[in-house]
Amino acid sequence: MTRIRIPITDGSEPETSGYLLRHANDSVTIVDPGESSSLARGAVDCALTTAGSPAVASIFVTHAHRDHAAGAPALARRYDVPVIIHPAESAEIKASRDDSWRMQRSRKLREWGVPTDQAKAMLGSPHLLPDWQDVKLLFVTDGEFLPFSNERFQVVGVPGHTAGSLALLAAADSLLLSGDHLLAHRHVGVGIGADFGIDPLGDQLASLERLRNIGPAMIAPGHGRPFIEVEERIAVERAHLLRRLAEVRSSLDHAPTISLWHRAATLSWRRPWIELDSRHRRVALTQLAHFVSHLDHVRE
Template sequence: MTTSAPEPVAHGVGRVRVPMPPGTGLPFSNAYLIDDGDGRVHVVDPGSPTAEARAVLEAAIGDTEVGSIVITHLHADHAGGAAALRARTGAPVLLHERERDALGRIAIGVVPPDLEAWGVPEDRRPELLAAAVVPTAPAATLADQVVEGALGDAQLLDIPGRRVRVIGTPGHTDGHLCLHDEEADLLFTGDHILPTVNSGLGLGGPTDTNPIADYLASLDRAAELDTGTLRALPGHEDPFTGVRERCAALAAHHLRRTEEVAASSGATVWEVASTLTWTGGWDALAGFTLLSALRQTAQHRELVSRRRGL
């Protein structure tokens, strides 16, 4: 097999820039190959389920034995390539136990948001209903693959020669996880912490908790791991340092949004969202990005109501 060496980003860790389908907003996701003491690699987030993505990842792995496939969360640009990689290598697919529970709920069927109650104009509803199933599309495939059990908080992965611990970080999805390589001072952050992008929240199916509240608590967990030299290996963009500072900036962003929602006089989610400050502007939002904005507005409204005792 033709190989294409992954980019070294830390001792024993290589990055593969896995191409994403056109129109997804980002050019690539990051798959990470972690070497173990037995000569195998462990793949973190194999990427999108396209032939191009599969070819790039397989070329980077070559003939090296794959020990495990770890998924930070269930979205297609991170988990979509797991089926093909498992079929080729026989390696177990692993994810957080909360994400496995989410898969079960999604398999039953995700109830679309009540767009009428949100005050969404009728002519915008079809695009939002179509977008509602996009984040959880890989769920049916993953449900049949996860046969090796799931990962719990603080669990050490079976990677000989390394101490890689599971850190549950719900928010982006209900069962999102980060991986902390304690001795190498590395944090694989998935979509929990990206260097410049603010990840959407509550994009993993129905939850019993408020994703924004979960996310703020998860930011605290990640910030506590930063010794000052912690290096973040994100699911998109490039590796970076300054995890504690980035967590503080992300928390401030969401708290500002909560204050914006609290100050809005809008009666519906649509009316409130239309008055908020969005990076690309309200009028530029459409489809999935618009649905994400509305969901987050609804979540912020819930936090405001809870704070006011309503």
């Protein structure tokens, strides 16, 4: 396995981590080729050249967010190979090509009580994924083996960050490629995308427990370095989610009728609410909505 450090050009963070997986026949699968910028393409091309310019068998996408997946269509066309992805992620691809995501987001912001001027800023400009229309999508789900890998890598469903988030487990190496499910250096948002499932927080907690039971010795994440502090990171992430859930539950108990917009201003964030820009406020509101939804779900 070769890690590829792929630049992110929108300033959200420095880079993603893509990977080259070498198969028995010397071909490779590219995992999470990053965004569609020339810098990202250059990083992938450089990795392939350094690896000896092997044949590309497929492209595997852990989830369809732009920073991981936008570079996939061009590579799929160049090498005439399929993009392997969970079927739930096709909703993200579709939404990114039309106005459905904006209509959905606008409706949610109104429901959450966001003032009109703030809502307009939160909608911002669309980050469209490239055209996937002529790209062959090969759908896989939990338990299947990665095509072309001679059953070395098994697909593991880890819904939570998105409804169709996937990891890859190399059991013989006790290695798991986690995508954005679990990172070494920061917490992961839940339910981010066009199709976030019924209870993304519940999904994320269940996926963390499943990962703990699998017990890989090393995780190769979608951002940052591979790490071996697996149990520690699972425990930290789970504690963070439960602590946050307790704070939201307390807020609901004390002020059950206020809007999500006003509730968000009363909660703790990495920075004070008043200092968050429109993008981070939108993300925060989305996370809060999922936590409230989870509490409703477990009461039913």
